[in-house]
Amino acid sequence: MKKRIGIIGSGVAGLQLAYSLKNEFDVTVLHHEDPEDIRQGRVRSTQVHFHPALDRAQRFQMPDMDAAPSIQTIHVSLGPQKLFVGQLTGPARSVDQRLTFSAGMADLSQQGVPFRKARVQAHEIDALAEAFDLLIDATGKAGPLLPFPVEKELTPFQTPQRKCIVGYFTGVSPVEPTGVSITIIPGAGEMFEIPALTENGPVTILFIEAVPDGPLDAFKGIKTAEAFEERMRTIVEDSFPGIAGRIQPDAFGLVDEGAYLQTAVTPVIRKPYVIHNSKLIVGCGDSVFLADPITGQGCNTASYCAEQLLETLLASKESPWDEQVGMAYWSRVRPYLTAVTEWTNAMTGPLPEHVVHILMQAASSQEAANQVAHWFENPPAAHAAFFNKQPS
Template sequence: MGLLKKKLCIIGSGVAGLHLAYALKDDFDITVIERQSPDQIRKGRIMSTQVHFGSTRTREKRFNMPKWGEQSLLESIHITIGNQKLFVGMLQEPALSVDQRLYYSHSIKDLIEKGVSFRFEKIDKENVEVLIDEFDLLIDCTGKNGPLLPFPIEEALSPYQTPQRKCIVGYFTGIRANTPLGVSVTVLPGLGEMFEIPAITEHGPVTILFIMGIPNTELDVFKGIKNAEEFTLKMRSTVQQFFPEIHNRIDGSNFALCDESSFLQTALTPVIRKPYLMVNNKLVVGCGDSVFLNDPISGQGCNLSSYCAEQLYETLIEYKNSKWDADTGESYWNRTKQYVKEVTEWTNAMTEPLPEHVIQLLLQGAQDQVQANEIAEWFANPTKAFEAFFSATATVHKNNQ
């Protein structure tokens, strides 16, 4: 008789939870706990923005996750500073953005069909201890609302006590797509940023307009807006005032939110935690935003969650037949630490005024397509961004050319 499979509980079915469920389901007995049913998720409010870059899409293939068709692949990153469009950098591998309401609800139904157990209930800090006793391992994937457990804060990577940006997001129809299809990044020094992301929804293709306003500046003007109509009017006037290139592509008669729930305002304080704990002599781990919460400014939330899910999967497979303890947790942390540090330090630098040598790199990108493509790759491979921002040799090398 074979050994009984270890029983794992994943709390939360966002990117981290879903990627883990797909990765682990053949080797372990998996239960996922999610507070909303697939239909509640699908009909609910948008949760965020998302761009799955090449490495994340590779992991989705590796773990046999649902495919989303190839018609809306994002091939490029458009960079604008102020009102000057600098360049379009081409990505080495195309990216994709799928409305998380669709992605999550579809994936949950698919996992249920594949035999993964789901419980639709809310877990809070009070009743989490029962689950720690019930399962061989608890994985906290509660996302930006988490964590459920007191994973220790990594002070060196968590310099902020308050949100650095107000996040204002709407999924709109009636915007002519940019060409080549890609993510547009506009930096308004001293005010904030706008990300324009073509995405797939159950209503068809949309354009996500994502304003990141520095608090209490002229971009932070959505306070008190409660309904879709007011939000649409305010977005339109803000785009007209600050983002003329996007405004020129708006078809006035068709500009609207794709549904009543497709807008969001939020602000989060980035915080990085050590992703494991021992509770009553049992290992508990965290994955994704519950432990590695970055500012959304670098577009890395779902990619970092996916990366860490894969590293946790590799760790658990490596230790599959031994007792899971603090050594296992430390092994997972060691696998993820360097990449988490690079993503976080680059992201935090993006919330500050851009360093002079980075501005020079961006201006070079306007003259040199190879450089433009390298900068586009920062978003797909944040290690490259980290090197460009922080490697002294890179700066000296550029200055000597």
Template structure:
């Protein structure tokens, strides 16, 4: 959002954050981020830092029960950058461009005072938020309790599968393991991300009390359930890339109406603070990128007058169909897959066009929504670029 506002030369931007760039860079990993082509295009449009050393991800591999089914080709490459590196580089770059940083955590009480000091406050506090009292959107799909326990580590010693891309290993009834080549401060790594059905055989990372425990448990899981990974893993080199390179979390999906009044002034939200979704479909960063662009466009459309409720209603009305597609598809992926989707996956073994179509669900989530929920319709283009 800050980069978008800077391009207009009309706004002074202040960012409140509890951590400095150095603290972000050396802290705990934050996610399993993959930036698909639409997000990358926005990064280039708004002149964000580029990543020439990042490995291009050109495919999505799918295996079921330890058997590799297919590798579908992405229409356009993706990449994954450790958010510690990504955010810290962006913070330093924004400072050079004149953005003011205040290193403090904002409370709901402080928010009441902030709205008097700025023309607009944007709540981007992430999955720990929101700070603003945004109401839940009762029309959006809901999940009462987390359907997966998420455990992720950034590892050395894992050889990439070919063609290089994202690997989705599905273990029916137990969960999933995703492999994602990524760039970090120390160079290339492989993200191993387990989505475990609570109480199942993959739900064992609660035993990890430190980095070495986490590494040992991940090694055991690959040996027991994912032999295709184990065959590309060098035991002597297999380790976390640093002691902070692992994370455990369980996400309860929530969608908020992303604007409200605080002391008579509007506060607006973006990203995980208002659209919190299980990471099974890899859409967190991409949804946040989409939302910021919709908000930016709404602000510019009304730049000649005072921003009011109609401005933020327009932002949400334009964003909501896309959000619904992402959330509905993600919820469907957390449950037993529909028969017609299982049929598509089986067909992908012998039909490269179907394999490619499945791969591009992740690039264009509206195409996934169409395939999951409109099985009787033929979508020749597999959805639209967002």
């Protein structure tokens, strides 16, 4: 008999796990929304998947994202000054999670993976742990449902370091060559422009990472799409002349009523396994590895860790799933997790002088510019550059 796995949450981690585990194991997904609720709901992320995550999606035969704009480059500006355009080693893509999540759930259901509609509560864990050989908490930043222990040395902050303000807009011509554009305003925050695909066609996502209470933290109290649109127009005109110059005033607007988001994340890294009533329960994705989105790594980390969890479970397919298995999973992901977390946390503070020097060097050397772009595809390289170590 196949071992039974219950996956709680069908976001980035939950879906990749369901696709990759379904042939070897008896998988059930527990999720509280129907695909249609998700499609018609609010945006959740800016979800740039760099090529390693896209390669995994392809390997696990997940619905492809090929129709989305092909993100080839990273543009970096300091205030109004364009510094450089670095080339990625493979295309990245951003597809509205309302589309990918609803499509993935419908496709898995069609392939016979059972979905149980439930917002799982902590008091239900005992019964669920009993019903499955393994429970995976993939509840995202709403989670976790289990007391996975906090890793204090990777969790330095008690409060969010940025306010995240996101709108999916039409009427903003993308940067050329197609890429993610980052404008840094020291002390105030960053603006990311991301070409993406939604159900209603291509958009440019404008994503502000505002230092709390700074000049870009200007969306407090905004509750309607109309007010959000107007505030974004004003901020862009006042602080981002490069973007303002690419706006077509008559076409500028949110792509739909649900296409905006305001949130803030307190980063926290947890050891991703516990023994509960003698059963192993593991976490994957934001429920245990939660980072500020400033480096655009959350989906990519969730995808990486979901694959490492798959490998761990396959390696112990015939043996009991116990604490050793939890430890093996944690040992596999810990080096990558440390790199991505320390790099991301460093990006929310003032940039170290030697990193500013690297960025300035990239302004006059295409090779250096490409190396900076590569950080986003390969966080250990970014970590090495920030902390002066060789990439692991």
